[in-house]
Structure formats: structure tokens, C-alpha cells
Amino acid sequence: MTLELHDLCLTAPGAAAPLFAPLSxxxxxxxxACLTGPSGVGKSSLxxxxxxxxxxxxxxxxxxxxxxxxxxTLPPERRGVGVIxxxxxLFQHLSVAxxxxxxxxxxxRGRAARRAAVAEALERAGLLDFGxxxxxxxxxxxxxxxxxxxxxxxxxAALLLDEPFAALDPYLRAGIRDFVAKHxxxxxxxxxxxxxxxxxxxxxxxxxxxxxxxxxx
Ligand SMILES: Nc1ncnc2c1ncn2[C@@H]1O[C@H](COP(=O)(O)OP(=O)(O)OP(=O)(O)O)[C@@H](O)[C@H]1O
Numbered sequence: 001m002t003l004e005l006h007d008l009c010l011t012a013p014g015a016a017a018p019l020f021a022p023l024s025x026x027x028x029x030x031x032x033a034c035l036t037g038p039s040g041v042g043k044s045s046l047x048x049x050x051x052x053x054x055x056x057x058x059x060x061x062x063x064x065x066x067x068x069x070x071x072x073t074l075p076p077e078r079r080g081v082g083v084i085x086x087x088x089x090l091f092q093h094l095s096v097a098x099x100x101x102x103x104x105x106x107x108x109r110g111r112a113a114r115r116a117a118v119a120e121a122l123e124r125a126g127l128l129d130f131g132x133x134x135x136x137x138x139x140x141x142x143x144x145x146x147x148x149x150x151x152x153x154x155x156x157a158a159l160l161l162d163e164p165f166a167a168l169d170p171y172l173r174a175g176i177r178d179f180v181a182k183h184x185x186x187x188x189x190x191x192x193x194x195x196x197x198x199x200x201x202x203x204x205x206x207x208x209x210x211x212x213x214x215x216x217x
Contacts, residue, residue: 003027003158003190006063010042010049013057019045020210022062027158027190027206032181034201035194037210043194047162050192051083052076066157082156086163088147090135096146097122097131103150121149124183141172148180152187159184161193165200177203 007022019042027033035043049060053076064071071079090099100118108117122128125145135143144164151159164180165173181203184191193200201207 001029001067001157001190002065003192004063004065005050005192006065008046008050008060008062008064010046011059012042012045017213020213023208023210025192025206025208027192029188029190030185031205032184032191032193032203034204034207035192035210036196036198036201036207038212039196041210041212043196043210044162047083047160047192047194050079051081051160052079080157082151082154082159084147084151084159084161084164086166088135088143090143090146090150092134092136094135095131096127096133096135096138099135099146100131100150100153103153105153105155107155108153117153121153125149140168141176144168144172144176145179148183152183152189156189159189159191161191163195163197164193165195166197173199 005023005025007024009018009022010020011018020037025033037043045055045058048054049058050064050071052074054060060072066080071081091102094102097118100121101114104114104117108114118131122131127142127145130138130142135146138146165176168176177200193204
């Protein structure tokens with residue numbers, strides 16, 4: 001599936017001008033596009049808006065096409081996009097395995113099949129023996145890997161990543177970046193990655209620097 005952003009424009013509450021000039025991108029299956037830009041340019045709000053959780057008072061215009069539909073006309077639960085944030089949102093009261101099972105698509109039916117899918121995700125994350133552990137006992141990099149696997153288990157049609165590496169130790173970042181790129185490619189889903197770190201663009205097929213409106217290149 002291809003994710004297409006067409007003339008996306010975002011205006012903050014009460015502002016006369018949009019945050020940045022209209023943005024267009026086409027992301028093929030398995031590819032990552034990176035949006036970089038200075039703090040406050042609107043990266044997080046844009047990601048939230050595409051996912052269907054536009055912060056109150058913001059206006060998002062343009063089109064986001066996925067599978068022939070304009071996502072912006074659909075309620076969040078019908079958009080089929082997964083989101084990964086800077087701080088992996090793992091449920092602290094659930095084990096690592098149960099966190100993964102929570103993400104699992106309802107298309108995977110039957111207890112044995114669901115258990116097998118979770119075991120495979122643990123293995124792919126390099127966390128085979130970590131299923132019974134509490135998320136609080138994992139390192140930052142391990143948590144990031146669980147968060148990605150959980151998002152993929154939901155079988156999203158596209159994935160949005162908002163500063164997914166920012167909370168990680170610089171030494172870990174390169175490894176997790178490669179891990180994310182490898183698994184997104186294998187899953188064949190398009191991904192939009194927002195980051196203020198220009199190095200994140202290294203894993204992207206294309207990268208777009210967003211400039212505040214009026215200062216554009
Ligand atoms: N309620 C609000 N009213 C007016 N402006 C707002 C409101 N909430 C956020 N903004 C502004 O909207 C802009 C976009 O914020 P956003 O968090 O999306 O930027 P960002 O590019 O993700 O920044 P960062 O890299 O620092 O996370 C910012 O300039 C912010 O000040």
C-alpha cells in the first residue's frame with residue numbers, strides 16, 4: 001500500500017498563517033519518509049492529525065491517501081495507521097508478552113495462533129526470554145523494540161513515527177534505527193517518521209526538511 005500526502009497544511013489555533021508551506025509526499029510500501037524540521041514547526045501535530053488525533057483548535061487541510069481513501073475523512077479507528085511515540089507506550093501492569101498480545105490484529109484468530117505470533121515477535125525483537133518480564137525492567141532499547149513489534153502485530157496499513165529514537169542513548173540509536181527500517185521493509189508498509197535529528201534521515205528513502213511558513217526554501 002502507498003501512503004500519499006497531498007498539499008497538507010496545518011494551522012495552529014488562532015494563527016493567521018499555516019505553520020509550514022503545503023507538504024506533498026508519496027511513500028511506497030516498505031519505504032520510510034523522514035520529515036525533519038525545527039522544534040515547533042508542527043511535526044508532532046501533523047503526525048497526530050494524520051492518525052486522527054489532531055490537537056484541539058488545529059486545522060489540517062489537504063489529503064492523505066491510503067488504499068484509495070482519503071484518511072482525513074475517516075474516524076481514527078478506521079484509518080488503519082499505527083503510531084509510535086518517543087516514549088514507548090507500554091502497559092506497565094502487563095507482561096511484555098501481554099503487551100504484544102494486546103497489539104495483535106483480530107485477524108489472527110485462535111489461542112495457538114495468537115501465542116505463536118507473540119513468540120515470533122519476541123524472537124524478531126531479540127527478546128525471546130523476555131515474555132514474562134514487566135516492561136519496567138527493560139532497557140530503553142528493549143522497550144523501543146517491543147513498541148515497534150506491538151505496532152506491527154496490529155498489521156497497520158501505514159505507520160507513523162514521532163521522534164521514535166529521541167529518548168534513546170546515542171549509542172543505541174543507530175542500532176534501533178536499522179531494526180525499525182529492516183522490519184518496516186519486511187512488513188511492506190509505508191512509514192512517515194518525524195524527527196528533529198537529521199541523522200534519522202539515514203534510514204529513509206526520502207527526506208523532507210520542513211521550514212516554518214514564510215521562511216521556506
Ligand atoms: N494550543 C495551542 N495554541 C496555539 N499554538 C499551539 C498550541 N499547541 C501547540 N501550538 C504550537 O503549534 C506548533 C506545533 O507544535 P508541534 O509540537 O507539532 O511541533 P514539533 O515540530 O513537533 O516540535 P518539537 O520538535 O519541539 O516536538 C508549535 O509552534 C506550538 O507552539
